[in-house]
Amino acid sequence: MNALRLYGRLAAASLRARMQYKMDFLMSTFLYGMLTVSDFLMLAAIMLRFREVGGWNIYEVGLLYGMSWIAMGLYRTFAPELHNFDRYIVYGEFDGLLVRPWPTLLTLLGRNFEPHRLGAAVQGGIILWISVSHLTQAGVLDGLDVAYIVAASIVGALIPFGLSLFTATLAFWVVRTGELQPFTMYAPVTASQYPLTVYPRWLRLLLSSILPVAFINYIPAQYLLGKGGSVWSLVAAPAFGVAFVTVAYAFWRLGERHYHSTGS
Amino acid sequence: MAAIVEARELTKVFRVAKDRRGLLGALRGLFSNEGRDVKAVDRITFEIAPGEFVGYLGPNGAGKSTTIKMLTGILHPTSGEVRVEGKSPQRSRKEVVRRLGVVFGQRTQLWWDLPVRDSFELLAAMYQVKPEAYQEILKRFDEMLEIGAFLDVPVRKLSLGQRMRADLVAAWLHRPPVVFLDEPTIGLDAVAKGRIRAFLKEINRTEGTTIMLTTHDMDDIEQLCSRVIVINHGRLIYDGDLEGMRRTVGAPSTLRVEYTRTLETAPRGPWTVLAHEGAAVTVAFDRSQHTAAAVIAELSRYGELRDIYMAEPDIENVIERMYRQVM
Amino acid sequence: MSAYVLLARKAFRRNLQYRAAHMANNLGSMIFGLIYIAIWQAAARGGDAGPYDAQTLAWWVAFNQVMLWVAVFLPHGLGIPEAVRTGAVSLEMLRPLDYHLLVISRELGTVWYNLWFRTLPLALVFALAIGVYVPQNPATYPLLVCGIVLAVYIGLCQQYLVGISAFWTVESRWAWQLTNTLQIVLSGFMVPIDLLPAPFNHVARVLPFAPLHHDPASIYLELAGAEALLWPFFWAVALTLICRYLTAKARRKLEVQGG
Numbered sequence: 125m126n127a128l129r130l131y132g133r134l135a136a137a138s139l140r141a142r143m144q145y146k147m148d149f150l151m152s153t154f155l156y157g158m159l160t161v162s163d164f165l166m167l168a169a170i171m172l173r174f175r176e177v178g179g180w181n182i183y184e185v186g187l188l189y190g191m192s193w194i195a196m197g198l199y200r201t202f203a204p205e206l207h208n209f210d211r212y213i214v215y216g217e218f219d220g221l222l223v224r225p226w227p228t229l230l231t232l233l234g235r236n237f238e239p240h241r242l243g244a245a246v247q248g249g250i251i252l253w254i255s256v257s258h259l260t261q262a263g264v265l266d267g268l269d270v271a272y273i274v275a276a277s278i279v280g281a282l283i284p285f286g287l288s289l290f291t292a293t294l295a296f297w298v299v300r301t302g303e304l305q306p307f308t309m310y311a312p313v314t315a316s317q318y319p320l321t322v323y324p325r326w327l328r329l330l331l332s333s334i335l336p337v338a339f340i341n342y343i344p345a346q347y348l349l350g351k352g353g354s355v356w357s358l359v360a361a362p363a364f365g366v367a368f369v370t371v372a373y374a375f376w377r378l379g380e381r382h383y384h385s386t387g388s
Numbered sequence: 389m390a391a392i393v394e395a396r397e398l399t400k401v402f403r404v405a406k407d408r409r410g411l412l413g414a415l416r417g418l419f420s421n422e423g424r425d426v427k428a429v430d431r432i433t434f435e436i437a438p439g440e441f442v443g444y445l446g447p448n449g450a451g452k453s454t455t456i457k458m459l460t461g462i463l464h465p466t467s468g469e470v471r472v473e474g475k476s477p478q479r480s481r482k483e484v485v486r487r488l489g490v491v492f493g494q495r496t497q498l499w500w501d502l503p504v505r506d507s508f509e510l511l512a513a514m515y516q517v518k519p520e521a522y523q524e525i526l527k528r529f530d531e532m533l534e535i536g537a538f539l540d541v542p543v544r545k546l547s548l549g550q551r552m553r554a555d556l557v558a559a560w561l562h563r564p565p566v567v568f569l570d571e572p573t574i575g576l577d578a579v580a581k582g583r584i585r586a587f588l589k590e591i592n593r594t595e596g597t598t599i600m601l602t603t604h605d606m607d608d609i610e611q612l613c614s615r616v617i618v619i620n621h622g623r624l625i626y627d628g629d630l631e632g633m634r635r636t637v638g639a640p641s642t643l644r645v646e647y648t649r650t651l652e653t654a655p656r657g658p659w660t661v662l663a664h665e666g667a668a669v670t671v672a673f674d675r676s677q678h679t680a681a682a683v684i685a686e687l688s689r690y691g692e693l694r695d696i697y698m699a700e701p702d703i704e705n706v707i708e709r710m711y712r713q714v715m
Numbered sequence: 716m717s718a719y720v721l722l723a724r725k726a727f728r729r730n731l732q733y734r735a736a737h738m739a740n741n742l743g744s745m746i747f748g749l750i751y752i753a754i755w756q757a758a759a760r761g762g763d764a765g766p767y768d769a770q771t772l773a774w775w776v777a778f779n780q781v782m783l784w785v786a787v788f789l790p791h792g793l794g795i796p797e798a799v800r801t802g803a804v805s806l807e808m809l810r811p812l813d814y815h816l817l818v819i820s821r822e823l824g825t826v827w828y829n830l831w832f833r834t835l836p837l838a839l840v841f842a843l844a845i846g847v848y849v850p851q852n853p854a855t856y857p858l859l860v861c862g863i864v865l866a867v868y869i870g871l872c873q874q875y876l877v878g879i880s881a882f883w884t885v886e887s888r889w890a891w892q893l894t895n896t897l898q899i900v901l902s903g904f905m906v907p908i909d910l911l912p913a914p915f916n917h918v919a920r921v922l923p924f925a926p927l928h929h930d931p932a933s934i935y936l937e938l939a940g941a942e943a944l945l946w947p948f949f950w951a952v953a954l955t956l957i958c959r960y961l962t963a964k965a966r967r968k969l970e971v972q973g974g
Contacts, residue, residue, distance in 0.1 A: 133513050141501035144542065151889050155896065162900040165915065169906040170754065174762035177754065220497055222462045224514060225486035231514075303736045306743020315750045322757035327749065384464040384478075386402065387457065 127230055134234025135202075142239070153240035160193065160244045164251070167317065178322040183255040183262075184349055185318060190252025191273065191341035192316045195280035197245025203285055204238040209292035210301045218383065229289075229376060252277065259349075269348050272358065280340035282365035284313055287335065289372040296379035312337040319346075339364045390474075391435035392566060392598050393459065397468035400429040400454050400622075428454040430622035431468065438565065439596045441588075443603065443613035447711050451622040452602045456568050459600070460490055472566060486515065489559035489597075493571035496555055498543045504554045505539045508561060515562035522561065529557045532587050549580030556587065560597070569601045573608055585611050606704045620711055637709045640672035642699045643683060647691040655690040659683060667694075718812055719820035726824025734832050741833060745840050748780040751905065752845060766938055767907060774848045777841035778935055779904045779928045784833035785826050785863070786870035786927045787898045793822050793871070795878025796887045805969055815962050818878070819871050826867055850937055858941055862931035865947040869926050872954035873898070879958070882965040897922075903929025923950040 142149055167189055171182040180188075200207065209232070212218045221228040256273060259265045265273075291308045295301045312330075316337035320328050332338040344361045347353035403423050429451040436442055446452045457463040459470055461477030461484055470477055477484040491497070498507040512522045530536040533553045538546060546554065552572060559567055569588075573581045589612060592599055603609065609616060609630070616633060618626040626633055640660070647667045654664040658678055659671035673683050680698060687693065730737075752773045759769035767775065791797075795818065798804040808814050850856065877894050881887040899905065901915070902924035909916055919925055926947035933939035 130513060133510060137499060137502060137506055137510050140506065141499060144501055148886070155889065155892050158893070158896050158900075162896060162905075165900055165911065166905045168912050169910050170758045172912055173910055174758040176761050177758045178761075217495070219457065219462050219492075220495065222481070223460055223485050223488065223490045225482045226514065227482075300736060303740040304743070306740060307746055308743075311743055311746040311750060314747065318754050318757075323750065323753045327746075327753065384462070385466075387454075387463050 127226070130226065131230060131234050134231070135237040138235055138237040139239060142237070149240060153243055156240055157243050157247065160247045163193075163314070163317065164189075164247070178319045179351070180319045180349075183258040184345075186251050186255030187259065187273070187345055187349075188319065188341045189317045190248045190250075190255060191277040191280055191345070192313060192337075193248025194245045194252065194277040195340045196284050196313050197241055197243070197248055198278065198281040199284040199288065200241035200244065201238055202281075203233050203288065204241070205232050205235045206285075206288050206292050207305075208302075210295040210299060213295045213299050213383075228380060229373070248277075264349060272344070273348070276341070276344055276361055279362045279365055282362075282369050283337060283340045284309065286365070286368040286372040287312070287337075289369065289376055293372070293376045293379040296382050308335065313340075316340050316342065336364065336368060339368075390437075391471075392438045392473055393436040393600070394434075394471040395455070395459065395468070396433050396471075398429055398432045398455065398458060398465050398470060399427065399467045400451070400458060400463065401466040402426050402428055427622050429458070429465075429619075432619065432622075432624045433468075434617055434624065434627055436598060436600065438598055439592070440598055440615060441592050441613050442598075442600045443609040443616040444600055444619075445602070445609065445616055445707060446619040450620050452619065453570065455619070456570060456600075456602065460488060460568055461485055486562070487564055487566065489562070489564040489567035491555050491559045491567070491569045491572055493552070493569070493574040496543060496551055497558055498551070498554060500544050501542055503540045503542055504535070504546070507543065507554075508539075508558060511558055511561050517562050521563075525561060525563065526557075529560070532590060533557065533583070549576050549583070552576065552580070552584060553587075556584065560591065560595075563595065564597070566598045566600075569599060569603075571603055572601070573603065573605050581605070581607070588612055606707065618707070618710060626710060633710070634706050635676060637706050641675045641680070642670060642672045643680065643687070644668065644670040644697040644699070645684075645687055645693050646695040648694045649691060651690060655687055657683070657686045719816060722817065722821040723824035723827065726821050727828045728824075730825055730828040730832070737832055738836070741836055744780060744783075744833070744837055748777060748837065748841060749844060751776045751780070752841075765909070767910070770845075771848075771936055771938075772907075773845045774936055775907060775932055776905075777838075777845060778932050780841070781834045781838045782863070782866065782928055782931065783904065784829040784837070786866040787895070787902075787904075788829070788833075789822060789870060789874045790825065791874075791891045792878025792881060792887055793818050793874050795875070796881035799881040808966055808969060814966070815875065815958050818875060819868075822871055822874070823867075826871075848936060850935065852937060854940075855934060855937055858934050858944065859931065861944055862926075862934045862947065865944065865951050866927050866931050869923060869947065869950055869954060870898070872951075872958050873923065875958050876954075876961065879961045879965055882968055898924055898927055901925070902927045903932065907932075921946070923954065926950055 167185065170177060171185060175181065177185060205212075212221070212232070218228070221231045224231050252273070256265060256270055260267075260270065287309055291301050291304055294304065312335040315323065315327070315331055320331060320338050320342045323331065328338075332343070339361045343353065343357045347355065347357045402425070404426050432451075432455065444452055444455070454463065458465050459472065459477070461481040464478045472484050473487060475484050497511075498504065499510065508522075508526065517525075533556065535550075535553055535557055538550050538554070543551065543554070556572070559569075572588075573584055576584070585608065588599065588601075591597055592612075601608065601613065613630070615629055616626065617624065618633070626636065628636075642662065643659075645668070647669070650666045651664070651669065654661045655669060655671075657671075659673040661669065662672050663670040669687075671683070671687070684693075684696060755772040755776055756769040759767065759772050795804065798807060807817065810817070850859070873894055877887055877890045880890050884890075901908070901919040901922055903919070904927070908919040908925055908929050911919060919929075930939070930943045930947050933943050
C-alpha cells in the first residue's frame with residue numbers, strides 16, 4: 125500500500141511538471157488522438173465496405189478494437205518511462221534509481237506520467253461502448269458479460285505492460301531496444317484489433333504465446349460472442365496476464381542483477 | 389569505535405568484450421565469451437569511522453567511481469565485501485540506501501521541470517521523513533545554504549551553484565549517517581565552491597555525518613578532509629592524513645631567503661636552486677633527508693639573512709608525484 | 716554537381732553504421748506488413764472490393780510497406796531544425812550551393828541507403844509470402860519509375876517544408892508528427908483512398924499525400940495508366956515553388972538577423 129501511495133505522489137508530481145508546458149500538452153493530446161484515429165479509419169474503411177472480416181461483424185470487431193485500445197492507452201499512461209527505458213541505460217541514469225530505497229521498477233514507473241495517452245483509452249472506450257450497446261440490444265451480450273468486458277479491458281493492460289517490461293529488460297544487455305518495439309509492441313497490439321482467425325497459423329501461434337496479445341481481448345471475446353472456446357477462457361485471460369507480468373518481472377530482476385555485475 | 393563503512397579486499401573485474409557494434413553485435417556478444425578481463429578495483433581494504441571526512445583520490449580511470457558504485461550498492465563486487473553500518477548493500481540494498489545520501493556532481497537527482505520544493509517533498513516521501521522533521525531540516529538548511537530564495541523555482545532555471553546547493557539538501561533531507569559526494573564542486577566558481585565547502589564542514593561537525601568525497605579540486609581536499617585515500621590502477625596506494633602523504637612522497641619543500649647584500653653566485657649545498665636574483669634565493673630541498681633548520685644554517689654561511697620564507701610542497705604537486713611513482 | 720553527390724554519399728555512409736539496428740526494426744515492419752495483408756485478404760474474401768480483389772490488396776499493402784522507407788520515413792525536417800538550433804544553418808546557407816538542392820541531395824543518400832537496407836529485404840520477405848506482381852504492359856515500367864521518383868521527391872519536399880518551418884517556430888517536432896500522420900492516413904498507405912469513407916476519399920484525392928502511395932501503387936498494379944502521374948506532377952511543381960519561395964524568405968531572415 126505504501127508503494128502505491130508513493131507511486132501516486134510521483135505520478136502527481138510528474139503531472140504538475142507536464143502542465144508547465146501547456147501548449148506542448150495540448151498538442152501532444154491532439155496528435156496522439158490523430159494517431160489513434162488513423163487506426164480507426166482503417167477499421168472503418170474495412171468494416172463499412174465489407175460488413176465483416178473473418179466472420180466477425182462491425183460491432184464484434186469494434187469490441188476487440190475498443191478493448192485493445194483501452195489496454196494500450198492505460199499502459200502508455202501509467203508506465204510511460206518503461207517505454208523509453210533504454211535511455212536510462214544509455215545515459216547511466218539507472219544508477220539514480222538504484223540509490224533509492226524502493227524497487228527500481230516502482231521509482232521508474234512514477235516518472236513522466238503521460239495523461240494525454242489516456243485519450244487513446246477514451247477513444248477505445250467510446251468504440252467499445254457503441255459496439256457493446258448494439259450487441260446487447262441484439263441479445264448477444266447480457267449485463268454480466270458487459271461488466272466482464274469492462275474489467276477485462278482494464279486488466280488487459282497487463283499484456284502490453286508485460287511485453288514492454290520484457291523489451292525494456294533487454295536493454296540491460298543490448299542497450300538500445302527502441303528498434304525492437306515495432307516487433308514486440310506496436311505490431312502485435314495492432315494485430316489484436318482484428319480477430320485472430322484472419323492471420324496465418326504461425327502468426328496466430330506467435331500472437332497467443334510469445335507476443336500474447338490474444339489474451340487482451342480475442343480469447344474471452346470469442347467465448348462471449350459464441351464463436352467457440354470454453355468458459356475457461358474467461359478465467360484464462362486475466363490469469364495469463366498476471367502470470368505474464370510475473371514472469372516479465374522475474375526477467376527484470378535478472379536484468380537488474382546483470383547490471384549490478386557489469387554496470388553500463 | 390566500530391567502522392561505519394568498511395571495504396574488505398574489494399575487487400571488481402569487468403569483462404571487456406571484443407568491440408561489437410549495434411544490436412546484432414550485442415546479441416552475438418551474449419552468446420560468446422570472447423574478451424579480456426580488466427581489474428577496475430583490485431583488493432582495496434579500508435575502514436571509515438563515524439564522523440570522518442575522507443577524500444577519495446585518484447587520476448581519471450583509477451577506479452574511484454567503481455568503488456563508490458560498490459559502496460552504494462549500484463555495482464556488486466567480483467570478490468571482497470562492503471559493509472555500511474554492518475550491512476551489505478549487495479544483500480540488502482533498500483535497507484542500506486535508506487541510510488545513505490549520494491550526490492553525483494554532474495547529474496542532478498532533482499526533477500528537472502519541478503520547483504525545488506516539490507523535489508524535496510517527493511524525496512521526503514520516498515525516505516519517509518516525518519513532516520515536522522522535514523520542516524525543521526529545511527529551516528536549518530535555509531540558514532546554512534540560503535535555499536529559501538529559489539525553493540519555488542523550477543530546477544531547470546537554477547544556476548549551477550544553486551542547483552548543487554539544492555542537490556546537497558536533497559541528499560541530507562533524511563539525515564543519512566553516511567554521504568557519498570562525487571565531484572560536488574565541479575564547474576563552480578570560487579564563491580560557490582567556498583559556500584559549499586563551508587556547508588560541508590559545518591554539517592560534518594554538527595550532524596556528525598560521515599562523508600566520503602571524490603574530487604579533482606585539491607582545495608577541497610586541503611580544506612575539508614582529515615584523511616585521504618588514494619588509488620591508482622585500481623590499487624590502494626595511500627591511506628592516511630595529508631601531512632603523512634607529503635612525507636611519504638618526499639616532495640620538495642621550498643625555502644626563499646633574502647640576504648642583506650647581493651650574492652654574486654648562487655649558494656651551493658644539499659638543495660636545488662630554483663631562483664636567484666640579487667639578494668633573493670629560492671631553493672628546493674627534500675625534507676625526508678634534511679631538516680629545515682639544517683638547510684637554513686647552511687644557507688646562512690653565505691651571508692647574513694634578512695628574511696626567511698618557507699613553503700610546504702603544493703598538494704597538487706604531491707599527488708601528481710604519487711601517481712607517477714606507482715605507475 | 717559533384718558536391719551534391721558527395722553529400723549524398725556521406726549520408727549513405729552515416730546510415731550504414733546503424734544497419735544492425737535497422738535490421739531489428741525491419742523485423743517489426745515485416746510483421747506489420749504481414750498483419751495488414753492478412754486483414755485485407757480476410758476482408759476482401761468476404762465481400763465486394765470493387766477493383767481490388769484479395770490478391771491485389773495484398774500486393775497493395777506490400778508495395779506501400781516498402782515505399783514507406785523511401786518516401787515517408789525520412790529524418791525530422793531533413794536535419795534542418797537541428798542545424799537551425801546549433802546555428803550551423805547560416806554556414807550551410809552561405810555555401811555557394813543551392814540550399815534546397817543541397818538538403819534534398821544530402822537526403823537522397825539516406826533514401827538510397829533505405830532502398831538497399833530497408834526496402835529490399837522487406838520486398839524479399841513479402842515476395843516469398845505472397846508472390847510478386849509482374850506488370851503485363853511494358854509501358855507500365857517507365858510510368859512506375861516516374862511515379863516512384865515523384866513520390867520520393869514529394870516526400871522529401873514535404874519534409875523540407877517541416878524543416879524550413881524551424882526558422883519561424885521553436886518546436887517543429889509537431890509539424891513533423893502531423894505531417895507523418897497525414898502521410899500515412901491520407902496517402903492510401905493503409906487503404907486505397909477510394910475505399911476510405913466519405914468525405915476522406917474526396918479530400919485525399921486532391922491532397923499532396925496520394926502521390927506518395929496511392930498513385931505509384933495504382934500504376935504498379937496496373938489499376939491506372941499515365942493519368943495517375945498528373946496529380947504527382949502537379950504537386951512536385953507546386954511544392955518546388957513553395958520550397959524555393961520559403962527558402963528565399965528564410966535566407967532573408969537570416970541575413971537580417973545575422974543568424
